[in-house]
Amino acid sequence: MRRRRVPIAIVLVAVIIVGVISWLRTRPLEVPTPFVTQGRLQVYSLDVGQGDSALIITPEGKSVLIDAGPPQAGDEVVAALRKRNISSLDLAVATHPHADHIGGMRQVIENFEVKNFLDSGQIYPSNEYERLLRAIKEKGIKFIEAKKGMTFDLDSGVKLVTLNPQGGGEWITKVRAGGSVENANSVVIRLSYGNFSMLFTGDAETETEQLMMKSGEPLRAQVLKVGHHGSRYATSVKFLEAVSPEVAIISCGAGNRYGHPAQVTLERLQQAGAKIYRTDLNGEIAIVTDGNKFEVHAAKQPVQVALWSGSAGVLACMLLAIALSSKLGGRDGRRSQRRRI
Numbered sequence: 253m254r255r256r257r258v259p260i261a262i263v264l265v266a267v268i269i270v271g272v273i274s275w276l277r278t279r280p281l282e283v284p285t286p287f288v289t290q291g292r293l294q295v296y297s298l299d300v301g302q303g304d305s306a307l308i309i310t311p312e313g314k315s316v317l318i319d320a321g322p323p324q325a326g327d328e329v330v331a332a333l334r335k336r337n338i339s340s341l342d343l344a345v346a347t348h349p350h351a352d353h354i355g356g357m358r359q360v361i362e363n364f365e366v367k368n369f370l371d372s373g374q375i376y377p378s379n380e381y382e383r384l385l386r387a388i389k390e391k392g393i394k395f396i397e398a399k400k401g402m403t404f405d406l407d408s409g410v411k412l413v414t415l416n417p418q419g420g421g422e423w424i425t426k427v428r429a430g431g432s433v434e435n436a437n438s439v440v441i442r443l444s445y446g447n448f449s450m451l452f453t454g455d456a457e458t459e460t461e462q463l464m465m466k467s468g469e470p471l472r473a474q475v476l477k478v479g480h481h482g483s484r485y486a487t488s489v490k491f492l493e494a495v496s497p498e499v500a501i502i503s504c505g506a507g508n509r510y511g512h513p514a515q516v517t518l519e520r521l522q523q524a525g526a527k528i529y530r531t532d533l534n535g536e537i538a539i540v541t542d543g544n545k546f547e548v549h550a551a552k553q554p555v556q557v558a559l560w561s562g563s564a565g566v567l568a569c570m571l572l573a574i575a576l577s578s579k580l581g582g583r584d585g586r587r588s589q590r591r592r593i
């Protein structure tokens with residue numbers, strides 16, 4: 253009887269440990285990742301929850317903000333800019349007028365000098381968007397309506413080229429059932445610096461991807477900011493072939509109600525050979541490049557890697573304990589047998 257109790261206790265402990273690990277594995281672990289920024293191009297995918305916001309800082313200190321997350325992320329975006337000693341933005345971009353992209357933008361405009369504002373130019377009657385347009389006008393910010401083929405030369409040869417919307421009154425109006433015209437007409441930007449390039453696709457889905465592929469514009473990019481928070485309706489296999497990304501960044505909120513990112517999109521990215529980073533798991537994600545090589549630094553590491561390797565060790569120890577206890581039990585047995593004799 254006593255011999256059996258030891259393994260049962262060990263099994264109980266194992267069950268508790270596995271339970272705790274399964275609970276912990278969804279919680280990210282903060283890992284500080286210091287890196288050199290001086291004289292390099294930096295791109296930060298900010299941790300804004302369910303939304304999108306990316307900050308570009310050029311080697312000579314020019315700055316561009318693409319989207320500003322949902323309204324509740326305004327403080328986060330302002331803090332991210334302050335942390336990098338930014339006092340003015342050379343360009344702010346609203347890829348499209350949905351709240352999860354422009355929500356924090358008014359706060360940005362109120363806190364920083366914005367020199368130019370690039371907008372998709374769509375008519376969208378929301379209070380949030382109308383208030384933003386009014387604020388841009390009141391501050392006298394230069395308002396630029398985006399259309400494909402625009403080039404913004406920053407410094408050190410850093411360049412932004414717009415690939416969408418089409419411009420000249422041409423809009424994508426046919427979208428899938430349940431799709432969004434605003435998403436389809438997102439401003440899409442290709443950033444390039446030396447041999448490095450990165451694609452920012454806003455919430456564009458397949459119909460926009462097809463149009464961009466048809467245009468013949470270069471789409472290849474080492475880093476892809478994945479379209480529409482990793483929705484299943486974006487990031488088609490053909491588009492991934494054209495972009496051929498080494499790294500994919502998905503901006504989404506933990507446990508969001510849209511189910512972003514879709515499993516099928518994650519699989520397509522994996523099959524394309526892209527290493528996936530997600531703001532819901534990795535927090536803020538930084539890309540740093542000298543125009544040749546690039547590095548990715550995530551603020552948080554998903555905890556399962558450390559925990560699963562730790563748990564493997566724990567399980568190995570437990571197996572050893574079981575083996576030892578049964579050996580000891582065996583010896584006890586022999587002793588008691590001897591006593592009986």
Ligand SMILES: [Zn+2]
Pocket residue numbers: 303304350352353455480481
């Ligand atoms: Zn969105």
